[in-house]
Amino acid sequence: MxxxxxxxxxxxxxxxxxxxxxxxxxxxxxxxxxxxxxxxxxxxxxxxxxxxxxxxxxxxxxxxxxxxxxxxxxxxxxxxxxxxxxxxxxxxxxxxxxxxxxxxxxxLQPDKIAVEGGEQYLKELNAIFSKPLKKLLSNETEIDDAALISIDSKGTDIRVRQGAQFNIQRISFDEGQNVETLEEAKAALQKLIHRGKVHNLHQ
CATH class of the missing domain: 2.30.110.10 (Electron Transport, Fmn-binding Protein; Chain A)
Incomplete structure (x- = not known):
């Protein structure tokens, strides 16, 4: 590790x-x-x-x-x-x-969700949230694709494609939120989607 x-x-x-x-x-x-x-x-x-x-x-x-x-x-x-x-x-x-x-x-040990979930969690989360995240991240500039590539207790890293260009954007969960399970990750992402605006975005 x-x-x-x-x-x-x-x-x-x-x-x-x-x-x-x-x-x-x-x-x-x-x-x-x-x-x-x-x-x-x-x-x-x-x-x-x-x-x-x-x-x-x-x-x-x-x-x-x-x-x-x-x-x-x-x-x-x-x-x-x-x-x-x-x-x-x-x-x-x-x-x-x-x-x-x-x-x-x-x-130091990786967060529980990163160790226990791995690629299987990411596949399930992408199946649910890839399209909504694409729409959410297109508020300012239109993007072609968005895919979660890693997740931890504080947020998720998203690979964004615009044409032939790729970059990584970091979305943080709400302050004080500690995501440990798949269901908690779904709830945290759903909260961001429903809010319709990403406040904690780094790129």
Whole structure:
């Protein structure tokens, strides 16, 4: 848990660099949050290729999160994992910085709904809410498709398609709401749909 997994082409310079020296940093932020006032975290560690018996597992996780056409699903890409995390540095915007304790980070557990539900919950939620979410997210700009790709106790990440362009948008559930079950997720999403406006949207 909590160790990032990457998909790299063996032909890429960064892949060759990692094979020669596995030390690297990973900067994580919400898509579209590029300003200096927005939160981001930098993870320092060592990245190594996943064992052969874990490559297919990593591939399934990858295509579940990212839109991939049939011709793009394997190619010559290979999966890597940040095996050793040495430091974590969080920036919450101007004037907010902190080093995160690595041991504490590694002992944290994913939310109950993320562990117990997985792809089956997402399939069921998409069957119910994909079209209503598409309509909801088209209030300002028309979109062609919306699909839930992950869910946790605080909100859901939605892959949005506009023509050939894809991006990820984050919808937060109401403040103070802690979603743990499929039924609670349905109720939280239904509440957003009925309200007809997304107040907690990040993109």
């Amino acid at each position: 909590s160790h990032p997994v990457f998909s790299f082409s063996p032909l890429a310079i960064h892949t060759r660099n990692l094979l020669a020296n596995p030390r690297c940093t990973l900067v994580v932020q919400i898509p579209g949050w590029s300003g200096l006032s927005n939160a981001r975290v930098t993870i320092f560690g060592d990245v190594y290729p996943l064992p052969e018996d874990q490559q297919e597992w990593a591939h399934k996780q990858y295509i579940a999160k990212h839109h991939q056409g049939p011709s793009q699903q394997w190619g010559n890409f290979y999966y890597f994992r940040m095996q050793n995390i040495s430091d974590i540095y969080f920036i919450g915007g101007f004037g907010t910085v902190a080093w995160v304790d690595v041991k504490e980070y590694e002992t």
